Amino acid sequence: MSQSRNLALAAIVVLVIVIVAAVAFLRGGGGEVSEIKIGVILPLSGRLAETGADLRRGIEFAVDEINSQGGVKACGGAKLTVVYGDSAGKPETGAAEAERLISQEGVIALVGAYQSSVTKTASEVAERYQVPFINPDSTSPALTERGYKWFFRVTPHDEMFAAQQADFIDWLNQKYGLNLRTFAIIHEDTEWGSKVAEAWKKYFTQHGYTLVEEVSYHAATVTSLDSEVQKLKAANPDILLAASYIQDAILLVQTMKAQNFAPKVVLAQDAGFINPSYVSQVGKDGWYIFSREVFSPDLIDKIPRLKEVNDRYKKKYGVDLNGNSARDYTGIWVLYYALEDACKKASPSNPEEFRRALRDSLVNLQLSPDQIIMPWKGVKFDEKGQNILGQGLIVQMFEDGKYHVVYPEDFAVREPVVPFPPWSQRG
Amino acid sequence: MEAEAVTSAIVDGLLIGGAYALVAMGLAMIWGVMEIINFAHGDFMMLGALAAYYAFTLMGLDPLAGGVLAFVMVFALGVGVQRGVINRILDAPLLTQIAATFAVLLIIRYGVQAVLGPYTRRLVTWYQDYYVGLGFTTVPLSKLLIFLVSLVILALLYILLNRTDMGIAIRATSQNRMVAQLMGINVSRVYDVTFGIGVGVAAVGGALVALFYPIFPEMGGFFALIAFIAVVLGGFGNVYGAYVGGLIIGVTESVSALFIEPALKDVVAFLLFILIIMIKPTGLFGRGE
Numbered sequence: 009m010s011q012s013r014n015l016a017l018a019a020i021v022v023l024v025i026v027i028v029a030a031v032a033f034l035r036g037g038g039g040e041v042s043e044i045k046i047g048v049i050l051p052l053s054g055r056l057a058e059t060g061a062d063l064r065r066g067i068e069f070a071v072d073e074i075n076s077q078g079g080v081k082a083c084g085g086a087k088l089t090v091v092y093g094d095s096a097g098k099p100e101t102g103a104a105e106a107e108r109l110i111s112q113e114g115v116i117a118l119v120g121a122y123q124s125s126v127t128k129t130a131s132e133v134a135e136r137y138q139v140p141f142i143n144p145d146s147t148s149p150a151l152t153e154r155g156y157k158w159f160f161r162v163t164p165h166d167e168m169f170a171a172q173q174a175d176f177i178d179w180l181n182q183k184y185g186l187n188l189r190t191f192a193i194i195h196e197d198t199e200w201g202s203k204v205a206e207a208w209k210k211y212f213t214q215h216g217y218t219l220v221e222e223v224s225y226h227a228a229t230v231t232s233l234d235s236e237v238q239k240l241k242a243a244n245p246d247i248l249l250a251a252s253y254i255q256d257a258i259l260l261v262q263t264m265k266a267q268n269f270a271p272k273v274v275l276a277q278d279a280g281f282i283n284p285s286y287v288s289q290v291g292k293d294g295w296y297i298f299s300r301e302v303f304s305p306d307l308i309d310k311i312p313r314l315k316e317v318n319d320r321y322k323k324k325y326g327v328d329l330n331g332n333s334a335r336d337y338t339g340i341w342v343l344y345y346a347l348e349d350a351c352k353k354a355s356p357s358n359p360e361e362f363r364r365a366l367r368d369s370l371v372n373l374q375l376s377p378d379q380i381i382m383p384w385k386g387v388k389f390d391e392k393g394q395n396i397l398g399q400g401l402i403v404q405m406f407e408d409g410k411y412h413v414v415y416p417e418d419f420a421v422r423e424p425v426v427p428f429p430p431w432s433q434r435g
Numbered sequence: 436m437e438a439e440a441v442t443s444a445i446v447d448g449l450l451i452g453g454a455y456a457l458v459a460m461g462l463a464m465i466w467g468v469m470e471i472i473n474f475a476h477g478d479f480m481m482l483g484a485l486a487a488y489y490a491f492t493l494m495g496l497d498p499l500a501g502g503v504l505a506f507v508m509v510f511a512l513g514v515g516v517q518r519g520v521i522n523r524i525l526d527a528p529l530l531t532q533i534a535a536t537f538a539v540l541l542i543i544r545y546g547v548q549a550v551l552g553p554y555t556r557r558l559v560t561w562y563q564d565y566y567v568g569l570g571f572t573t574v575p576l577s578k579l580l581i582f583l584v585s586l587v588i589l590a591l592l593y594i595l596l597n598r599t600d601m602g603i604a605i606r607a608t609s610q611n612r613m614v615a616q617l618m619g620i621n622v623s624r625v626y627d628v629t630f631g632i633g634v635g636v637a638a639v640g641g642a643l644v645a646l647f648y649p650i651f652p653e654m655g656g657f658f659a660l661i662a663f664i665a666v667v668l669g670g671f672g673n674v675y676g677a678y679v680g681g682l683i684i685g686v687t688e689s690v691s692a693l694f695i696e697p698a699l700k701d702v703v704a705f706l707l708f709i710l711i712i713m714i715k716p717t718g719l720f721g722r723g724e
Contacts, residue, residue: 224698235692255649289557
């Protein structure tokens with residue numbers, strides 16, 4: 009009786025082992041670990057749900073590509089498995105999801121979380137648990153000023169964009185002899201606009217330009233920008249820098265036209281100026297205004313690897329890659345390259361040891377431009393965890409009502425129209 | 436140069452003040468006659484702007500004509516809201532009234548957002564960039580139009596209130612609802628007309644503001660805030676006072692932006708408001724209780 013029971017038990021144990029091994033073999037190609045679990049925190053519900061869905065497609069697509077080409081080879085072909093956490097766009101929910109993904113799901117690394125405020129709290133949790141946190145898409149400079157050891161930001165941040173904009177003006181001066189010397193700033197007065205203005209003042213002054221006027225306005229109550237534009241016009245700057253949301257951007261352009269204010273260069277900081285509503289409504293008044301961007305459909309013809317990836321992406325989802333999906337896609341690939349390296353030093357079966365190895369691999373990671381689809385010089389993290397090889401793009405709106413890349417030269421598809429033509433000399 | 440800048444700032448302020456006044460007059464009328472604080476006022480204005488936008492893009496109707504259409508549509512909607520909601524809360528506690536009109540605000544604003552999307556629209560007329568010289572300064576035609584229309588509406592309201600039977604009924608009701616009812620005035624009809632005209636005038640304001648301001652679901656909020664201040668400034672419920680209140684805010688904003696700092700224009704306008712209220716708590720043209 010007891011002997012047959014033991015026998016049955018042994019048979020069951022053997023059966024279980026065989027099944028597990030078979031599953032492991034089928035899924036992982038026979039390695040000792042069949043999957044590597046990563047946690048992804050995104051705003052999948054709430055006001056940013058539409059953006060969240062876009063970001064998720066980028067993640068999903070990268071994971072599918074990596075798994076279908078044989079997973080993480082140094083870990084015996086282990087597949088990447090993603091466990092999603094929904095921040096709903098809220099910092100406190102993002103932190104709670106990070107906690108859950110780490111302590112209950114036991115993920116090896118975290119990726120996320122789009123909004124700077126959510127990234128901030130979620131990465132705090134990761135730092136405490138000593139889990140690598142890859143941030144593909146948040147641009148608040150403060151995130152990499154915290155002295156964190158487990159935080160890695162792949163995208164450039166707002167200060168780097170400001171520095172690049174000053175480089176762009178230098179380039180215009182050299183190449184087109186515009187003799188631009190003075191600049192003025194108009195910005196909305198919440199934290200974003202004020203921080204952008206600070207960064208502009210810092211880098212433009214460093215580059216030898218003189219600030220002649222700065223005006224701010226409250227975007228939530230602005231009904232007219234007449235006096236603001238009058239002040240700017242009176243200061244007569246060569247360059248106008250603008251940080252605005254959608255409606256105030258339209259109002260600004262309209263008022264500049266009304267008052268016939270046409271500085272030689274008008275350069276905007278993304279946000280309202282690249283919003284589809286702005287682009288469709290501003291019409292020809294928006295022509296020849298420059299803006300900072302992170303991505304452009306023009307790049308598809310400029311970066312061979314991007315074209316190839318975008319073709320497959322479009323076939324699967326029916327839409328082109330955009331700045332959001334492309335950046336999160338890139339984030340997963342960065343993680344993949346680091347995993348390949350970490351697997352040589354440690355095994356995911358020991359999560360703590362493996363996370364330390366992964367961190368070291370991220371610290372030493374160096375990717376070349378042809379390994380990524382973004383218009384960057386590659387990926388390399390400094391001691392603060394910031395990718396120092398990233399950069400933005402400068403785009404200009406042309407007569408087709410679309411923005412096209414004019415800088416940096418490697419990615420430019422058009423020559424910029426400078427100086428900004430007087431309002432009376434347009435079609 | 437300086438004197439020229441000041442006159443042009445005053446003119447700019449008067450013109451935008453005309454837009455504020457249009458929104459404020461209707462609000463003052465509703466408060467004066469019905470003692471209802473209409474939180475949804477700015478959103479009726481937004482509906483007027485949208486009506487003008489669609490009349491323009493679909494039928495090619497100029498916003499001046501679109502304003503008439505906007506008035507008719509929003510008047511009808513206003514009568515509906517008055518009968519369906521406002522009429523039932525006339526004697527309700529203040530908090531109930533606030534909550535009810537706030538509910539109307541949310542329904543209109545987010546209803547529009549749900550149906551038409553959260554997008555920003557822009558109305559571009561052929562005279563978009565047309566300027567008129569006034570001798571001492573040059574002003575955009577679109578802003579001059581809104582100011583002229585605000586004067587016309589002011590005159591029409593004056594005629595309505597003083598020269599028509601309905602106007603007399605409205606004034607009687609505003610003085611004493613009970614007595615008016617006893618004298619055979621159909622008070623609920625007076626309320627229909629008052630609320631309809633009140634929000635209809637705001638809709639005309641919206642239609643004309645669309646000439647120079649982007650149209651989006653939340654646009655009414657900014658103008659309603661200013662309208663509230665204008666109403667208090669002008670003496671609660673006084674239509675003409677609200678008109679002057681709107682102009683004062685417009686001029687204060689543009690002149691303080693010139694002399695002090697554009698970023699402080701709201702602060703200065705609200706400081707002036709508090710100052711006036713401290714000196715004369717019933718507003719500039721208030722009757723006093």
